[in-house]
Amino acid sequence: MKTDKKKTGKKIARDTPASKPIDYSILNNICDRAYFMVLRMIDIANNRPEIGKGEPKVGGHPTACASSQHILSAIHLVMREPEDYFAFKPHVSPMDHALNCLLHNFRTENNELFSTEQRKLAMHHLRHYSSEGEPVFQSYHAEADPDSFRYFPSGSVGIPPVNALYTSLGYQFAKDHKFTLNEDPTFWCLMGDSEFREGSLHEAMPDAGERQLGNLIWIVDYNRQNLDGTRMLNEKALGGSDADRIVRLAEANGWTGVKLQHGKIREKLFKKPGGDEFQRVLEKEFSDYEFQAVLSANRPELTRKVLIEKSKKLKSWLEKYSDAEVHEAFSNLAGHDLECLITAFKEAKIDRTRPTLIVAYTIKGRGLAVQAHSGNHSAMPEEEEIREIGKTLGASYEDPFADFLPDSDEEKFLVKRREQLLTGINEIISEVSDKKQAWLEEAKTIQWPVDFDIAALKFNPVAHTQWMWGQIAAKLDRLARGDRGNKEGSPDNGWGQVARFFLTMAPDVGSSTNTSTNMNGKLYGNVGQKDFEAEYGAKDNRAPDVMPHADSRSGHIRFEIAEGNCMSAAGSIGKFFHFTGIPFFPAMTIYDFFIKRAHDQFYYNLYWHSSFATIGTPSGITLSSEGAQHSWKSDFQIPNCVTWEPCFAKELEWILADGLRRHFTKEDKNRESLLIRCVTKGIVQKEWLERLKKQLRFKTDSSVVLNLESAKTSENISDAEIFEIIRQHTLQGGYALIDYRGYEDYTAGDNVVHIFAMGALVAEAIKASDQLLEKGIYANVFIVTSSDLLLSNFADLNNYEHLKVGLGISGNIYLNKGAEVSSQSEWLSLQGGRIPILSVHDGEPGLLDNIGSIVGATQKCLAVRKTSKSGTTSDIFHYHHLDAEGIIAGVFSVLEMVSKESFQVAKNLNLNLELP
Known part of the structure; x- marks a missing residue:
């Protein structure tokens, strides 16, 4: 059911090219120059002197850029508003960079516009590592790029257009919740026709339709090819071309679907007497595969021959035109016609309650020797071809990234476009920066609680x-x-x-x-x-x-x-x-x-x-x-x-x-x-503080030697002090819940083991520790709250300080002997051992299996190593050997492992010990 149009933010009125008469010859010249810049940009990247033997290819996808060059030019040169967002397929990023270069839309991290020399330097650095702070471009659209303003990173196909969709939803949510947003952006998304088979896109389409995200425009670059070659579809089974299927899919999901197939040359011919047959043949008689084959052959006489074979009526009609003219009309696709594109884009912006999907017919590698060739995805034009293209355009091969001459019509257009676009972007950057700073100042005044005071606990x-x-x-x-x-x-x-x-x-x-x-x-x-549930009294x-x-x-x-x-x-x-x-x-x-x-x-x-x-x-x-x-x-x-x-x-x-x-x-x-x-298995909460209070570090007298009885009765510091220490350790990745250090008979290297447990299995570790104590083994239990902070990437930044210092875990060798050592031979016969480690957690071993390797101690890791079954937690923990019984068995196993370690002295070591 259609709903009212969505409210939008206060729109900033701007004088844009889209609101004025357009000279398409000027736009086409700029588009062609930008594509020449792309060719040189990619050529430079692939021929750097520092590229050594055996290096992977650099690449750059010039044929994909050719496919999308007019689509992107229409957006950047005419349709784009300063507040708009972009999610473009990764392979066309050089074309974006070239257009933004001509628009002078490169910025430093501090949002200062690049100088002419900085722009040229950046264009020389596609897929280059910045070792000295020089401006560079990543392989695909990235936040680090100097033209990244409101671009979605594009390395993963099928994902960025969905992020654009939900950013649009975020704007809708913000406005409906009375947050100030003085803009109404359009979300421009460009994807390949093969990319459109990604399930992520199909999964999101109903959401955009239902939520009426009318500022969302998806464009399918329909070049009928993918990385592996020409796409071949069973059009009989699909009921038409893939373009037809895509448009039907859009309409079925609440979108406006547009099939943009014919360029203006074709459209003019269609209106002439007999032109309707030419249109019918192009639309009904060619499968995508056959059409692509004729394009790839690129032989005008063949094009005429095939058309006549499709319809004898066309023979006399085509006689009025040369082979070159026939082939030009055959190849005249709307995705390379700026007028067709801009008209379609303007229409897509009219209804702000319905998203639009446009299937724009294009040619991969258009204008290159490998145009429409099945294997052209990674093809690179030779220097001679690039030079010839530049010569045709009057562009310099040696200085490819220069602006147009100041008195040219193209430069005059760009000067006006830059003023409109860059001024608007600067306004947005300034406004957003002010809002950020104002919020951060407000945040400084907030007294941040350390919890949420959940009384129900x-x-x-x-x-x-x-x-x-x-x-x-x-x-x-x-x-x-x-x-x-x-x-x-x-x-x-x-x-x-x-x-x-x-x-x-x-x-x-x-x-x-x-x-x-x-x-x-x-x-x-x-x-x-x-x-209706409320109206009919049917609320549950x-x-x-x-x-x-x-x-x-x-x-x-x-x-x-x-x-x-x-x-x-x-x-x-x-x-x-x-x-x-x-x-x-x-x-x-x-x-x-x-x-x-x-x-x-x-x-x-x-x-x-x-x-x-x-x-x-x-x-x-x-x-x-x-x-x-x-x-x-x-x-x-x-x-x-x-x-x-x-x-x-x-x-x-x-x-x-x-x-x-x-x-x-x-x-x-x-x-x-x-x-x-989180889990839905409950744990006794009061046991937490009771266990903590038995630790020596929480006693008012830290010099006392504890035993099982005195640990219960000796005076503790306040609960608040205990909680604060545990809170800090929790936020560093882990803390000791059961810690027998300081207890009499506690002998490191002999009867001690460290158990590291995480999540719901802490309860099993507690049971195991209690049972082990009855057997004379002191099993300390450390709760891991974050394996990332305690043991992984974040911990590596400070050399695992909290594990080693905060929790006191080490690989130290403890030498133990019942009697006094009185001779060198007795010293050499001392038994030494480390405190072994047993970890237990519900998950892949890699979560906790590196504790021993970090500190240099023996570790056994109990983890989930097989698929599971249904049953009670007791059943399932036992099945995976993660229950108290499994933990105890693991402890004895790791103790046996360390008992076999021996303390050896090198034969050539001269011991000069002064023993009493």
Whole structure:
């Protein structure tokens, strides 16, 4: 059902080329010059003197750039507004750089425009490593590029257009929630026809249609080729060409579908007497494969012959035209006709309630010797061909990146276009910069709480981390929007000042991941229908009210079972501070196993430094009865993300509080994202503090020697002091829950083992430690809250300081002997040993299997090494040897391993010991 047009921000009125009469000869000359710049840019990159033997190819995709050159020229030279966004297929990035070079749209990191020499230098450095700070371009669109303003990184096909889609949704959400945005951008996306088979694109299309994202324009560069060659489709089975299928798909998903096939030369011929037969033959008699074969042959006499074979009626009609004219008309595709493109783009911007998909027919390698050749994807034109193209255009081979001459019509056009475009971009950069600075100043005034003061925890002696997530999310929602939006949220404390920027989302698992409160009457959207459940008294009061609302009461974005969509939305909205100065923080819940379904999108978000939280819950084999196939937990270890796996509920409070504080104060460089893994298995909460209080470090008298009885009765420092120490250690990746250091009979290297446990398996580690103590073995239990911070990339930055110093884990050899050492021979016979390590966790071994190698100690890693089954947690932990019994067996195994270690002295070592 169609709904009213969406509200837009206050549009800044600008004098643009699209609003004036257009001289297409000037635009075509600029387009041709830009493509010549592309050829030289790629040629220079592939012929650098420093490229050694055996180096991989440099590449650059000149044929793909030829395919898209007119599409990109129409956008950059005419249609583009300063606030617009771009998600273009990776292979055309050199064409973007060339057009932006002519527009002088290169900037430093401080947003200062490049000089002429800087622009030329950058154009010489495609796919070059900047060793001395010189400007360079990455292989594909990247934030590091000097022309990256509002470009989506494009290295992964099928993903950037979806991020553009959900950035559009973010704008819609921001405006419906009364955030100030003085712009109404268009989101331009360009993709290949083979790329359009990517499932990520198809999965997202219904969302754009339903949500009426009318500022979204997807363009398919329909050149009928992919990397491996000419595309060959069963058009009979598809009911037409792939272009026909794509247009039908768009219309079926609530988009406007446009098939842009014929250029102006063709259209003029169609209007002449007999021209309708020429049109019919082109549209009905050629499969894409046959059409491509004629283009590839590139023989005008053959083109005439084939056309006449298709229709005898054309023989006399074509006699009026030369072979060259016939071949020109045959090759005249709309994707290379600026007038056709600009007309279609203008029409696409009229209805801001319906996204548009345009299939633009193009030719890969157009104008090159390898035009339309099946294997031209990686083809490189020779120097002679490039020189000839430059000569035809009057462009310099030696100085290819120069502007047009000052008195030329092309340069006069570009001067006006630069003024309009660069002035507008500078205004946006300045406005967003001011908003960012204002927010950061406000953030400095906030008294950031270290937790969320979840009172319900006191009344839940057995709680699980997914429950705690729901409590935190619900509290932030109440602070932002009140109870079902009926009363104002509270701005009276730290979280109340930022809660309005917090939003949740889920791919059809919100209610099963304890996010129901955030959903109940607070779903964001507009389905264009009345609330019939309310009208007919059919509301299910046991479930959240899922009628969406496009207003400030809403704070949860609901998705179908489309994990990739949800992940892309989280990443896109998580970039809003970067793009707009609005510090949104999206948190999505997803069954942890199904993060893999969105792994490409997840990596894209992290590469892009997006700020968001992924709550992977439930996770691992702890799913137990629901587990089996859905229980594998992967070790991602991707830069810019900290993976957490709390055990006790309070840990999750601290983790989320710290993550939000870092986000809102922008103290999150290179750790912008959080992956928090939760479970639905409860753990006794009071045992936490009881265990901590038995440690020597928390006694008021640190010189006392403890035993099992005195540990219970000796005086402790305050609970608040204990919690603060544990909070700090939690946020560094881990802490000691059971620590017998300082106990009598505790003999390192003899009867001591360190157990490192993570998540739900901490409870099993506690049981094992207690049973081992009965056998005379002191098993310290360390809780790992973040393997990334304690053992992985982040820990490597400071040489694993928290593990080694904070937790005191080492590979030291402890020499033990019952009697006093009185001779050199006795010294040599001393028995020495390290404290062995046993780790236990629910997930791939790589999460915790490197502790021993870091400190130089023997380690045994208990982890999930096979697919799981359904059953109780006791059954499943036992099946994987991760229960207390398995841990105890593992401890004895690792103790046996270290018992076989021997202390040896080199024969040539001269020991001169002065023993008493």
